[in-house]
Amino acid sequence: MAAVLAARALRKSYRGKEALVGVDLEVDAGELLGLLGPNGAGKSTLTKIACGLVRPSGGGVEVLGRPAGSPPARAAIGYLAELFRFPGWCSADELLQLHQRLCGSQGGASERAELLELVELSHAAGTRVETMSKGMQQRLGIAQALVGSPRLLLLDEPTSALDPVGRRIVRGLLEELRRRDVAVLLNSHLLSEVELVCDRVAIIADGKLVQEGRPADLERPRGVEVETANGVKLFEGAGREEAPEIVARLVAAGERIHRVEVLSSTLEDVYLDAVQGRTG
Amino acid sequence: MARSVSTVIGYTLREGLRRRVFLAVLLLSLGFLALYGVGAHFAFRDASGFAGPEPKILDPKAFTGATIFGMAMFTTLFLGSVLAVFLTLGIVRGDAESGLLQPLVVRPIGRTTLLLSRFLAAAGLAAAYVLVVYAAALAITWQAGHWAPDHLLGPALALALAVAIVAALSLLASTFLSVTAQGIVVFMVYGAGLTAGLLAQIGHAINSDTLHSIGHTASWILPFEGLYAASLHALISNTSGLTGVVLQLGPFGGSEAASPGLILWAFVYTAGVLALAAAVFARRDL
Numbered sequence: 001m002a003a004v005l006a007a008r009a010l011r012k013s014y015r016g017k018e019a020l021v022g023v024d025l026e027v028d029a030g031e032l033l034g035l036l037g038p039n040g041a042g043k044s045t046l047t048k049i050a051c052g053l054v055r056p057s058g059g060g061v062e063v064l065g066r067p068a069g070s071p072p073a074r075a076a077i078g079y080l081a082e083l084f085r086f087p088g089w090c091s092a093d094e095l096l097q098l099h100q101r102l103c104g105s106q107g108g109a110s111e112r113a114e115l116l117e118l119v120e121l122s123h124a125a126g127t128r129v130e131t132m133s134k135g136m137q138q139r140l141g142i143a144q145a146l147v148g149s150p151r152l153l154l155l156d157e158p159t160s161a162l163d164p165v166g167r168r169i170v171r172g173l174l175e176e177l178r179r180r181d182v183a184v185l186l187n188s189h190l191l192s193e194v195e196l197v198c199d200r201v202a203i204i205a206d207g208k209l210v211q212e213g214r215p216a217d218l219e220r221p222r223g224v225e226v227e228t229a230n231g232v233k234l235f236e237g238a239g240r241e242e243a244p245e246i247v248a249r250l251v252a253a254g255e256r257i258h259r260v261e262v263l264s265s266t267l268e269d270v271y272l273d274a275v276q277g278r279t280g
Numbered sequence: 281m282a283r284s285v286s287t288v289i290g291y292t293l294r295e296g297l298r299r300r301v302f303l304a305v306l307l308l309s310l311g312f313l314a315l316y317g318v319g320a321h322f323a324f325r326d327a328s329g330f331a332g333p334e335p336k337i338l339d340p341k342a343f344t345g346a347t348i349f350g351m352a353m354f355t356t357l358f359l360g361s362v363l364a365v366f367l368t369l370g371i372v373r374g375d376a377e378s379g380l381l382q383p384l385v386v387r388p389i390g391r392t393t394l395l396l397s398r399f400l401a402a403a404g405l406a407a408a409y410v411l412v413v414y415a416a417a418l419a420i421t422w423q424a425g426h427w428a429p430d431h432l433l434g435p436a437l438a439l440a441l442a443v444a445i446v447a448a449l450s451l452l453a454s455t456f457l458s459v460t461a462q463g464i465v466v467f468m469v470y471g472a473g474l475t476a477g478l479l480a481q482i483g484h485a486i487n488s489d490t491l492h493s494i495g496h497t498a499s500w501i502l503p504f505e506g507l508y509a510a511s512l513h514a515l516i517s518n519t520s521g522l523t524g525v526v527l528q529l530g531p532f533g534g535s536e537a538a539s540p541g542l543i544l545w546a547f548v549y550t551a552g553v554l555a556l557a558a559a560v561f562a563r564r565d566l
Binding site for chain 2: 014048051052053054055071074075077079080081083084085086087089090094098099101102103104141144
């Protein structure tokens, strides 16, 4: 089955400065891909090219086999920008109605009610955007992105203004979208969020894709830690397979074992290794 | 397509209503018309003996009516242009910088349709506004002095087309200028156009071909000025004698008969400006 989102040899330069350098990336239906990277790495540029806001300098992006930015591609996506603003005079319901009309959704009032319920804003349907908190606006933004049941959702830092409860709501929402076979590209700095919800992560640094894979596959063994009567011993580089042998050796040497732990790198370790101090 | 256009037009109208733009415009316009009514009343009353013992030299009613109604048209054009500029302020670059534009642009509507819809809403509203204020000023003038221009509809339509051109120019400016710069540039262009028209008329009066050519060329480069001059001219195009000669030099810009093809050029010009705006917008990274 063709990927919902496919970037091929994607390049973008702004006045001679390379923002993306030959990025290849795919997101399949029902897959949640977390896009990580320091500020200025090119994450937002990639997302914007995918929804037709920015023109690539080379290569290309396809959405469901159609060039990104073309009318069929735009009809298939939902997008929430990192820095977005909705008209303050609009109520939540009016905003969703506007987007329903713009994307030709036939969902009507029931779709709007369902979306507001998904982001737990049912009580705020008639509330003006200008009176909403930033967190409420961000949840409304996610509801707006879901108008018309898009096949691909592009979310740029969707949880940056949310409190822990808001983040939990979004996590639940993303899991629901996976069940509905929606492909999601989640651009985020929150590694713990990405680790919790994403099927796959891609790390971009200096416009290049430097790591890609399932979070579990990206983790590397950091060693085996053994607590004995004589203190804690760390066997660096050892993995799960070596643990029984290490324990056997220590017991043979007369050590009393209290605790054994196989240590592996976290997504944060993988990320920091990958970007190697390249902060924007 | 039609649904998208009507959606964006409705959005622009609701925005104007909710942000009380229309209320402010209505109150200001009522204020202007009230002042105009008072002014017209006293102008007609006090100017009745202006021409001296021989009324055929200068018709006081025509002179007063055309002068004050010309001023009303100048104000109407100005207020209509202000409305056109405010309705198009920051539509592209300003809204893109604030993050308002991106959620709309990613929808299937497309950039060109979005831009043209915003133009239709702004130009349509500004033109309708001009027609209403023109009609009100006309009624007030008739009530105050029983004077009506030689042509009723032509000048109104010319003014409506003029504010549509201002809206198109403002829209073009919004594609590459920040909000403040856009407002400043459009009003400077507007002022330059009217000044050029006045220069042309002065050139005509003092027989300076250079001044007249400058003004004439400017009215083609900025046809809203040519339309304004033509609408002023249409007020008194059938008025003869000294009255007609004196009224040629209007109080705020000279009157001049519409050049052949001016109306056609105004439409082509507007279409060209919109096409350029659409091309700039289409290439712009957001």
